[in-house]
Amino acid sequence: MGYWELVEAYFRSDNVVTQHLESYNQFVEERLPEIIEEHSVIDPEVGDLVIEIKDHKLELPMIGEKDQSRRRLYPMEARIRNKSYMSELWLNMIAIRRNVEIQRQTIKVGEIPVMVKSKLCWLHGLTPKELIRLGEDPEDMGGYFIINGVEKAIIAHDEPVSNKIIVSRADEQKTKIIAQVFSRRGAYTGKTMVIRRKDGIWNVSFPSVLQIRWTVLMRALGFTDDQEIIDALTGEKEILNDVLLNLEQSEVKTESQAMEIIGRIVAPGQIKDYQLRRAQEVIDNFLLPHIGTKPEHRKAKGYFLIRMAERTSEVYYNLRPVDDKDHLANKRIELAGRQMETLFVFALRALIRDIRFQVERALARRKRIKLQTIVRPSAFTDAINFAMNTGTWPNRRTGVSQILNRTNFLAPQYELTRVKSPLSKKRKNFEAREVHGTHFGRFCPIQTPEGQACGLVKHFALMAKTTTYSDPERIERLLRKLGVSTVVG
Numbered sequence: 001m002g003y004w005e006l007v008e009a010y011f012r013s014d015n016v017v018t019q020h021l022e023s024y025n026q027f028v029e030e031r032l033p034e035i036i037e038e039h040s041v042i043d044p045e046v047g048d049l050v051i052e053i054k055d056h057k058l059e060l061p062m063i064g065e066k067d068q069s070r071r072r073l074y075p076m077e078a079r080i081r082n083k084s085y086m087s088e089l090w091l092n093m094i095a096i097r098r099n100v101e102i103q104r105q106t107i108k109v110g111e112i113p114v115m116v117k118s119k120l121c122w123l124h125g126l127t128p129k130e131l132i133r134l135g136e137d138p139e140d141m142g143g144y145f146i147i148n149g150v151e152k153a154i155i156a157h158d159e160p161v162s163n164k165i166i167v168s169r170a171d172e173q174k175t176k177i178i179a180q181v182f183s184r185r186g187a188y189t190g191k192t193m194v195i196r197r198k199d200g201i202w203n204v205s206f207p208s209v210l211q212i213r214w215t216v217l218m219r220a221l222g223f224t225d226d227q228e229i230i231d232a233l234t235g236e237k238e239i240l241n242d243v244l245l246n247l248e249q250s251e252v253k254t255e256s257q258a259m260e261i262i263g264r265i266v267a268p269g270q271i272k273d274y275q276l277r278r279a280q281e282v283i284d285n286f287l288l289p290h291i292g293t294k295p296e297h298r299k300a301k302g303y304f305l306i307r308m309a310e311r312t313s314e315v316y317y318n319l320r321p322v323d324d325k326d327h328l329a330n331k332r333i334e335l336a337g338r339q340m341e342t343l344f345v346f347a348l349r350a351l352i353r354d355i356r357f358q359v360e361r362a363l364a365r366r367k368r369i370k371l372q373t374i375v376r377p378s379a380f381t382d383a384i385n386f387a388m389n390t391g392t393w394p395n396r397r398t399g400v401s402q403i404l405n406r407t408n409f410l411a412p413q414y415e416l417t418r419v420k421s422p423l424s425k426k427r428k429n430f431e432a433r434e435v436h437g438t439h440f441g442r443f444c445p446i447q448t449p450e451g452q453a454c455g456l457v458k459h460f461a462l463m464a465k466t467t468t469y470s471d472p473e474r475i476e477r478l479l480r481k482l483g484v485s486t487v488v489g
Contacts, residue, residue: 010463017143017416019466020154023337024115026468028058031341035348036091038186042352044359048097049369051355055092057106060122061085061114075116075123075146076135082149084385086111087120093371105371109351110380112344113152113388115336117142143336143416144404147388151404153412154336156419156466157397158458161332162189163290166323167311170195177312181304185289187345192288194305196312200245204305207286208266214309215250219258220283221302232306238317239310300486326431328438333419333466339393339400346394347383354379397422417460419443425452432456 033056042051063073063083078085088111095103114120121142123131128138145152160166162184170176175198183190192206194214202214223229226247233239252258263275266282284293288301314320323330358374387393393400399420405411423429433455435445447459460466 007463014465015141016413016460016462017141019468020143020156020336020416021115021118023335023466023468024118024340025337027337027340027344028118028120030471031337031469032056032058032344035187035341035345039348039352042355044356044363046360047363049359049363050096051359051371052094052096053091054094057090057092058112058120059088059090060120061087072122074134075121078146079149079151083146084111084148085114085116085121085146086381087114089380093375095369095371103371107371107375108377109375110347110377110384112384113145113147113340115142116140116144116146139409141413141416144412145388145401147385147401151406152388152401153404153415154339154401155399155415156336156460157334157339157400158331158419158421159334160325161330164330165308165311166325166330167315167320168322168325169315175316177315179308179311181288181308183288183290185293187342188289190286190289192308194308194312196242196309196316200242200313201249202242202246202309202312206288208282209262209286210265212262212265213246213250213252214305215246216252216258216261217283217287218302218305219250219252219255220262220279221298221305222255223299223302224253224255229306232303233310236314236317236319238319239313242309242313326434326436328436328442335466335468338469342393342395343384343387346387347380350383351375351380414459419458419460421456421458423456425456429456 036053036056040053042053044051061073061078062070063077064070073083073085075085077083088108090106091109092104092106094101117123117140123134123136123142126134131138131140143153145154160182162182165179165181167177167179170178177196178193179196180191180193183192190207193204195203195205195211197203203211204214204217205211218229229247230240230243233243252261259276259279260272262282263270263272263279267275267278270278280295283298283301284295288304291297291300291304311320315322325331354376355374358376359369362369362374388401391399391401402415405415421432423432435443435455439445439458442461442464443458444461448454449457
């Protein structure tokens with residue numbers, strides 16, 4: 001068998017947009033139910049009413065006519081009639097008052113865009129003859145959306161890898177070392193940094209806490225015994241000296257003292273009880289949330305902070321090199337499904353905020369609460385439509401969704417293989433713009449625009465394959481089965 005026969009066989013089963021389709025299918029089948037479960041309890045915090053979400057249903061795209069009839073909506077009709085090719089989302093909601101169910105109803109809460117040729121699309125799995133009968137091009141690969149009759153493509157973005165320690169030098173003198181990790185749990189991402197100053201002192205920064213001594217945070221996490229911290233080190237004498245220096249200069253010795261300091265930072269001017277409660281909430285929810293969000297996970301977070309501090313000292317004493325931020329092992333590609341996940345979470349939270357507002361207003365006016373009236377689908381759908389039409393995503397990214405170019409047959413494929421970098425185009429970023437060795441076979445070394453975007457906008461190689469998101473808990477269960485044990489717990 002010749003070389004080109006193998007290439008042709010590959011493209012008969014895969015194409016350049018297969019990864020977008022797989023990513024979107026995973027979002028619909030796995031991530032969407034998980035996100036709904038994370039937000040399954042809506043507590044308006046006024047009165048004694050609680051709303052629970054028990055189940056969901058996604059319908060394939062349908063269209064309603066003036067005579068109240070409903071039928072299938074195919075992509076070609078959506079293009080011709082300037083309709084949005086979207087799927088209705090229905091939630092089974094239960095209103096509970098004083099632990100007693102008073103209402104149960106399945107309500108349409110909004111619509112989500114459907115990717116053409118995905119499992120939610122009527123065209124999925126059709127033969128070429130069936131596609132031609134529906135007015136479609138049998139060679140069209142799909143992987144895009146139709147919003148108000150306009151075809152929209154979601155552009156992939158390369159992001160720093162989540163839940164991995166990346167060490168870098170922060171100043172020109174190369175004396176300030178930073179170990180940072182983008183901790184991701186569900187749809188939330190928070191950056192935690194351990195900073196080694198020139199004098200060897202470690203500081204920590206994480207959401208809600210701008211900067212605090214490393215030793216204070218370690219005490220708050222339950223490390224009140226200095227020997228416990230020392231035993232967790234790898235044994236290098238330079239790192240041991242740094243740890244002893246930090247412990248010696250710390251006046252905080254107990255967990256309660258550390259919590260009081262953090263409480264004064266996160267809730268200044270409040271009463272002591274509220275400060276302590278707020279400090280515990282910040283540590284559990286915002287500090288390294290990928291490890292866990294419960295009090296029993298604090299020790300594991302402490303060991304992770306020890307490893308981060310250790311890495312900064314290893315770089316300072318030239319025991320290890322800094323991490324290469326441009327290495328693809330330190331990056332992840334956010335495909336269409338992951339981008340839709342971010343947008344869905346934002347829209348769902350907008351819906352929950354609106355439900356709370358409607359409940360509070362109904363209670364203030366002493367009206368009877370009905371699920372059908374307090375759920376307004378426009379709150380959910382408007383948030384999604386705004387992002388899809390403008391290309392501006394909730395995480396402040398711009399140009400995420402763009403009009404699909406149909407100049408010729410190759411133009412849509414060119415759009416759907418594009419990968420954008422979050423770095424500013426105005427900065428020089430010489431290293432980020434250069435071709436990296438890990439790009440070989442993954443990104444095209446030639447296909448990049450001229451001007452400011454040069455090197456920051458890349459394109460997948462024709463036979464590149466991007467894997468989809470995998471559940472870390474499944475991998476953890478496999479490791480435990482193979483005999484790997486945890487440090488704590």
